Amino acid sequence: MGRNGLMKLAATAVAALAIGASAVKAADDMNDPYRDPALSSLAGKKIAYLPISIGFDLAQAWGGVVKTEAERYGMSFSSQDPNWNTDAMAQGMTALIAEHPDVIVTQNPDMQSLARLLKQANAEGIVVVQLNMQGAIQTDAFVGPDFIAMGEQAANMMLKKCGAETQTSHKVAIVQGVLTGGVSYYQVQGMMKVFNEHPEIQIVSSQAADWDASKARAITETALQQHPDLCGVIDVWDGQGIGTGAAIKQAGKQGQVYFITSGGGAQSMCDGLADGTYSAAINYNAPGMGRDAWTSIMIALQNNQGAGAIKTQIYSPTRVMTKEDVKEGSCWDPQQYAKILR
């Protein structure tokens, strides 16, 4: 083998090395090149959770889902409980803005109370996700059911049971939450939009029960006595609707009175459907909303366009459930999410 041969061998060896090395490099490339930037845009970020109360099933599911995911990606998660006190919540929000977390996930108590603060948070570069009820200002994301559409949906369901084509009294009662709360107000607005086009439907009672099952029970009991031929009742929240359903049951009108309500799909909703407390329920799946909130956080942090650059209304999918849809595991256990938040 001459000098030439050696050179050839060397060249082949180098080529082989190069091929080997590039094979190694190709194996390296099999790693997802987009994962690292995504993970690093999330890692170490701070999420602060401030709903109007952490004591109720919806807020527990939202927070539980977001916290689980946040911890999975090495983010810190903190939560505060203003316990239905709007003032305490506004103070908490002010303190949060000073602390400057990367994301604030909140739930408005009403349209106005937090609007100015949320705008300020956005202006200071904090991503703001609003849950369930939109304040008077739009931020990075609103996650919640389209309550007006849900009211329309409930009204249309009621039309099938008590409308012109049915042999009924066409009498319907509505049990509201609090008059000024968006969840109740918008649902009723949607219902009335439909019912106003159907003059045969007679709204015999439309009162606020203050989110209190006992008041809902008393109101419905009276409505049933005044109108023993009542055809249907719509209650804007299943937690309050348990009282409405109790009044219907105790008046012996289960079966005659069609009772529609709505809620986040906690186990109590399935229990109520199974025992006939509710005839039908519109389920807006609170853990699903938690997932939507988490998705919107990922979008905002990964795109890094700055807080409030992209504003999205993320309306929650809903599902109508009746007794037939209740199976093991159809609903979720709030205790499980409460534990995560503790």
Next chain:
Amino acid sequence: MRSLGFMRHLNQEKIVLLLTALLFVVFSLTLNNFLAGDNILSLMRSVAVLGILGLGMLVVVLGRGIDLSLVAVMAISVAWSMQLIHEGLPVSVALTIGLLFALGIALCTGILVAYAEIPPLFATLAMATFVYGFGRAHLIVGTDVVYMPKTMGWVVSLGQGKLLGVPMPIVVAAGMALVVFLFLRFTKIGSFIYAIGDNLAASRISGIAVRPMLVLQYVLSGGIAFVAGIITATSVEAMNTRIVNSNMIYDVILVVVLGGVGLSGGRGNVRNVIVGTLLIGVLMNGMTIMDVQYTVQNVIKSLILLLAIVVDSIVNPRDEQTGQQGDI
């Protein structure tokens, strides 16, 4: 002059009774079905819990106290009981624990008022906040609404059953009214409570064990709160601890004051509470039938209270003899 003589006999209780009768007649004439037997039962039923809590408040107010922790004790003790049943405790054990919790809290309140001499307004206000906070943080660990377990058994009939066609909440309220009436009217302790409310110093001088009596009043009201809670929970198959944040405690004070029980102590009896409760019942029922909004109902309710107080102060003007120290 005869009419003035008649006026002289009017006190707040009679004014409120007249007002109730007047409203009753007006509603009967103007509202369909108002007078129907079922509606009258529903009217009484809707204020039964309020009336029971009113009895608890009466016992305390007679001794010149006030108990702002009634609703908190009611909600947390019963919600905790039901939570314990969910966790697998037998119903009787869980209910006993809940009752003991209510009585224990009331005992602490009583000791704070009687021995530490903290004004009842502050002691019970603080206790209400403490009970709710402690309960939500350590006892009721899940959601703030505790649903009634399916295994409650006969207890459910307290909220949903009927006795001779009368809903059980009314029967229980009436029974408790009778017991409290007999207790205040015919027992020595009952008389002592009036004496203490009327003049604490004089009662002490005449040998009444004032401090233990004050403690007893709060313990009684705690026990009454627990019963009211059981009826609330079994009626609607859930106990929503959020009612602690509502204005329910003011409604309780309203029925007591409206009926003519003096907040300065020593004046009033079960009849006053019944009259006050009935007025609220008639008013709420009539307005619900008329489909008056809840917020407007609150306005009307408070206007009626103001009216009753104004009429009372016109026909029974306060002077040095009738005015008492210690009015809140």
